[in-house]
Amino acid sequence: MTPPVAVSHLGGPRLTLGFDRFDRLDLARHLAVHGRLRAPGLADLVEMAEQVDLRGRGGAGFPFARKLTAVAARVRHPGADDLPPLPGERRGARGPSEDVVVVVNGAEGEPGSAKDRVLLGRAPHLVLDGAQIAASALGTRRIVVAVEDGEAARSVRAAIAERRMPTRVVRLTERFISGESGAVVRAINGEAPIPPGVKVRAAESGVDGCPTLLSNTETFAQLAVLVSLGPDLYASAGGEDEPGTTLLTVGGTRVVEAPLGTPLRAVLEHCEVPPSPGVLVGGYHGMWLDPPGAARAVLSRAGMRRVGGTVGAGIILPLARGTCPLGEVTRIASYLAAQSAGQCGPCRLGLPDVVRSLTALADGSGTVEDVRRAAGVGRGRGACTHPDGTARFVLSAVEAFAGDIDVHRQGGTCGQPTYGVLPLPVPTGEEGRVAIDWSRCDGHGLCAYLVPELIQLDRYGFPVVLGSDIPAWMERDVAKAVAMCPALALRVTGGITGSAARRP
Structure with a gap:
């Protein structure tokens, strides 16, 4: 519903x-x-x-x-x-x-x-x-x-x-x-x-x-x-250069019609949004604004450019206090990686690398430079704008949540749980994820060869699984990897296709 x-x-x-x-x-x-x-x-x-x-x-x-x-x-x-x-x-x-x-x-x-x-x-x-x-x-x-x-x-x-x-x-x-x-x-x-x-x-x-x-x-x-x-x-509403009104979706559950040129803070106050550690403007292909940027932002193309944001499709997602900003960003990046069409290298391999670099950053083992490198590999080379939009989302988060990232790098966590406050589709039960039965895994490495987008090997030769849903375009490859695992250690949790992907 x-x-x-x-x-x-x-x-x-x-x-x-x-x-x-x-x-x-x-x-x-x-x-x-x-x-x-x-x-x-x-x-x-x-x-x-x-x-x-x-x-x-x-x-x-x-x-x-x-x-x-x-x-x-x-x-x-x-x-x-x-x-x-x-x-x-x-x-x-x-x-x-x-x-x-x-x-x-x-x-x-x-x-x-x-x-x-x-x-x-x-x-x-x-x-x-x-x-x-x-x-x-x-x-x-x-x-x-x-x-x-x-x-x-x-x-x-x-x-x-x-x-x-x-x-x-x-x-x-x-x-x-x-x-x-x-x-x-x-x-x-x-x-x-x-x-x-x-x-x-x-x-x-x-x-x-x-x-x-x-x-x-x-x-x-x-x-x-x-x-x-x-x-x-x-043209009697809105700004002189950008007249008219626009529809905004705030927090995923409220639609507001506002004149172009309206300060972002006026929209947030109208919606009774409490102070936020960051505001995402333009949706999941948009950009994060830190509190000072959100306070100065104006809802117009020129106004958003001045603070490093975008109006985009009119999506405004304030991040609630109390949840881990880096955890929320990683969660959305994982969703975006699974939503790709899988037609080109920047989506097939680049987006999973972005998720891995964010995950490492969140546990204190990675660096901001790693994230920037992963996000920049496929920029301008994708079959569509999905890799570029995802990179824009991630790179703006690195800037907006620099303080939170420093805390993670020092202690491996910021001490806040990831509540999942940013909206994602309600699971249908058909989503699947790759899982390893560690009581059986012998580190053959065949799985990383067959599905490198989802599995890579650590320095000891054991698989490290990307924690994201299996994209539809990878279901057949994953089922093949499950069937070919010599130790019968690879499996799928949840529901994708085929009995081979569900083998005990």
């Missing part, structure tokens, strides 16, 4: 307008709250997006107008007049191009994020308005909503039925990397839902090989608000 998410706002609500009166805005309530939207032509829509510098809200912050024009440059069939109108829209002079696809990326594999789930669950018509505005400007009927959460998927399907709008809903696998644009396109195309490994621009070749406008759920909702308010009124 998905935990409930509290929703509030600082300043006037826009995306969350009507949430104080309705749990969910069906079509009638949506029209009563937001009104009937017009559908601007392509040139007008691009100009409006440029005027307010509308950026994607999925993490990368790419200018929406540039995405729109890149896709429009590929349109091959402009001109007819048979597009389905928005609710209340008058038909214009645009024509359908079946070669263009608009994709709402509702994947929210990041455990600390809930904003897209809230939007799709409570204001689905606002998101669909934005998608249909973009589709109308591009001259296409083809809209796909890709979503992970089951409740959000049901809400979107109900909204589509109300609008009688030919829109496809695709369920995605709930994984950290499932929201990457290439992974979303592959999932829609019926392929393995992992990043493609080679950079392919969706604007050139996306769904079914067609030019595809793919953007985050909130981005399309922001587009609908922009068209509803107009650029001038839209």
Whole structure:
């Protein structure tokens, strides 16, 4: 069962307008709250997006107008007049191009994020308005909503039925990397839902090989608000250089709409967050801020850059006092290592080395230099951004928690337990981990040869197991290693595939 998410706002609500009166805005309530939207032509829509510098809200912050024009440059069939109108829209002079696809990326594999789930669950018509505005400007009927959460998927399907709008809903696998644009396109195309490994621009070749406008759920909702308010009124909130509002997920359980340019401390005070030894901004591919940095931080691209942070996908995770900061960071790094697609060396070998170096640092046997070296090996060389994002998370932690690390290096511990306060997915029971039966292990070393990502040998030739879940892409190799262990000492605890991995 998905935990409930509290929703509030600082300043006037826009995306969350009507949430104080309705749990969910069906079509009638949506029209009563937001009104009937017009559908601007392509040139007008691009100009409006440029005027307010509308950026994607999925993490990368790419200018929406540039995405729109890149896709429009590929349109091959402009001109007819048979597009389905928005609710209340008058038909214009645009024509359908079946070669263009608009994709709402509702994947929210990041455990600390809930904003897209809230939007799709409570204001689905606002998101669909934005998608249909973009589709109308591009001259296409083809809209796909890709979503992970089951409740959000049901809400979107109900909204589509109300609008009688030919829109496809695709369920995605709930994984950290499932929201990457290439992974979303592959999932829609019926392929393995992992990043493609080679950079392919969706604007050139996306769904079914067609030019595809793919953007985050909130981005399309922001587009609908922009068209509803107009650029001038839209820019009345937020900063001069970065106007508008944004949705923030605080602590994984609370969504707050706030104007861009709001001090981070104002959001934390609004959510009654107690003083924290560090605040993670931007999620698990984001950056840690120490208390002085968090006190100076402003929720904008420029404001976050000044303190070494990032707005990213609007995820804010304050670390509670009383838990071991280094233990929490190691725990999340272990999760990220297990969530990789396993397509390249930086993920297969680099991320496990990061976890090993953090584990050694936590018990006092490692150094910060070891962590930096492990995190830097694969930077810029990955098949996707996962290694770079994980390195950013880890390296910023080394800076933010320098005091705690010094204590660990001196005594092997900081004296605090690791409570696991940073959010991770609820275990399903299907996760497995490698374990060694030490009463049988003779140090043959074959396991380290077969699965070096999870097992390495110490100086005496005995296996040292990485304490992380077995990635899906390694299940077959692990089962083979279990079956081939000469001493029958290798096994899997928990549940992955195959009887070979469970042999007593």
